[in-house]
Amino acid sequence: MLKTLRDITQAVAAADDLSSALSLLVRQTKAAMATQCCSIYILEDNQLVLSATDGLDPRAIGQVKMRLTEGLVGLVAEREEPVNLADAQLHPRFKLFCEVDEEDFRAFLAVPIIYQKLILGVLVVQQADARQFSEAEEAFLMTLAAQLAMTVREQRKKAEVKSAPDKSVYAGLSAADGVVIANAMVIGGDIALEQSDTLANDITAELALLDNALITCRNALSVQSQRFDGENEKEVQSIFSALLLLLDDSSLGGEYSREIQAGWSAVSAVSRVSLRYIDQFLQMQDPYLQERASDIRDLGQRVLRELIEPQKMHIELDVPVILVTKEATVTMLAEFPEHKLVGIVTELGGVNSHAAILARAFGVPAVIGVEGILNAGIDGKLTILNGSRGQVIVSPTLTLIEEYRSHIAAEKALQDRYAQELALPAITLDHTRVHLYLNAGLLSSLASEIAEGADGIGLYRTEIPFMLQSRFPSEMEQTEVYRQVLEAAVDKPVVMRTLDVGGDKPLSYFPIIEDNPFLGWRGIRLTLDHPELFLVQLRAMLNAAGSSEQLHILLPMVCCLDEIDQAIGYLDQAYLEVKQDIHPALVKPKIGIMLEVPALLFQLEEVAKRVDFISVGSNDLTQYLLAVDRNNPRVSSLYDCYHPGILRALKRARQECDHYQLPVSVCGELAGEPIGVILLVAMGFNQLSMNQGSLAKINYLIRRVSYKDLSELLVQALSQSNGVEVRLLVTEFLTRRQLAEFV
Known part of the structure; x- marks a missing residue:
């Protein structure tokens, strides 16, 4: 079955155009299922159009069209679920189209083709005999439709580009997930930072x-800044504090004044100083430092607006908008009234920029690095922003708008349904308990997120507060942040990872320039080389926890036993200092390591003698086992966490941890993906940590599968030859259990 699915999918993907692809699809599906007829209907302009058939009158292709409220095919699309009938003509929704010549067919099976919850069309098989298609046949067709959805979507996009030369779809990088539909608002070009050099007539x-x-x-x-202070957004508030410091006399504010005293007008002075410092920052090799040039530009343009067009800084909006700008800045975003900014699109910027951090704190979808978007003439035009896929669709068709509205509504309905069970424990049908934890970095809404279904915080990324500062935070500042995190979790456990910077997480005030940063000075390697930083952080964690048993400390990027021993030595030192000076009743926290470096897979016996628990970082473990930089577009397609080799490594880790009685969890992206959860639970992982948005969905899924069935599935999954086959296998498994919505 897997070979048949793969053959059909590959053949359709290799077709020259949409028409050829659909013709191949119906012919091969008809042969694979040994039926007398196979047809496909594609959704166009809110109508289902017969686009290919093998069994009906070919002259009806392109001629037969029906609304979603018409016929059985419309019913499938309307409900987004399969219809399997022994005699279709007895169903009240049956509608006969004389053009297709289908009077002789009785048995009817149709499944929706859905791509990211957007209906693309309906795949139908029919047979003359009045009999219901089997469960296996239905599962096969559902699996095929799920696997073909992306291929059909890509073929449709190619056809749309050929027929519509004017560009309407722009691609960028996803900075914050989500989908919104709103009018675009283009700003930022009205006040140029580059102003002419004009001498001052009156310096005073x-x-x-x-x-x-x-x-x-x-x-x-x-x-x-006070707006965020009221919402307990300490990290975001620190961004504004840093910008305020730049306006001081000891910083840019003083530079502006000195430039005026040198004889230039105020406008020229601000322009000259800003451009000079921007140029200096852009010459730096560190991407994070380069992005700080945007802060200088932001302040410069803001001051220039007050000098050139006073009192025009405030934005008044009647309806929500998607901001489109060259480079979104913190202050620009904060100018928007609450709930009026629903999306962000920029030509420049990076995922480490303050604006991107703020977008994620707001929960606003954002796409960055969209080339040519400012010259697209989209101001005021209706726009679809798909932050999850990094897409911007300008002036979409009514069909596309309806697809996305359906997607947004369907997603909300699903989330509402999942949320109804969030307060219930994640227990499989055969009573296996799985504990679900939260991955966190910002403090925003942390208390409510913990209250809504999480068993605790499985990973608190302490590097986020460090990245939002312009210097290393003090011990007192760290203590306050960690105390707030522990209080938000009430009496639930909190796993705090020690400073994990380097690689793709640089600090602006501590630049690290390396040829291969992912294999370089990062994680525990850096902090052990700087014990003064490590001890401050450990003392802050211990001070915040006090006599509570909530705190667990996690060491990142460990690759050898000596690193564990050194880290434990520093923890012992910090523990004695805090116990003597501050908390006589101080509880010593449990200590664990991230299993990210493959070498430790073969030293778990020795690791178990040193630590209390292990947390598997599936992202980096996959990257290192496959030797693939997932941020490198040339090889990112090779990054596959469902590679059978990765799965076998995870299974081995779980088995050895059980053998050495070492508690183990998974905190990488795999733990928040439905297919990944199915496989991890099958391996016996009963502690999973994920982003807040995945908690309800994963809880809902776990409560509808049995550990016994998953164990049998795992045996098959581990025998597959690649990640594609693993996905097909799990997709079929979920489809058979009416859980196809999770894939």
């Missing part, structure tokens, strides 16, 4: 103009 007057502009800017930043 120019200094007064500058002072007024700086006061206005400081007041606006303070108000925006």
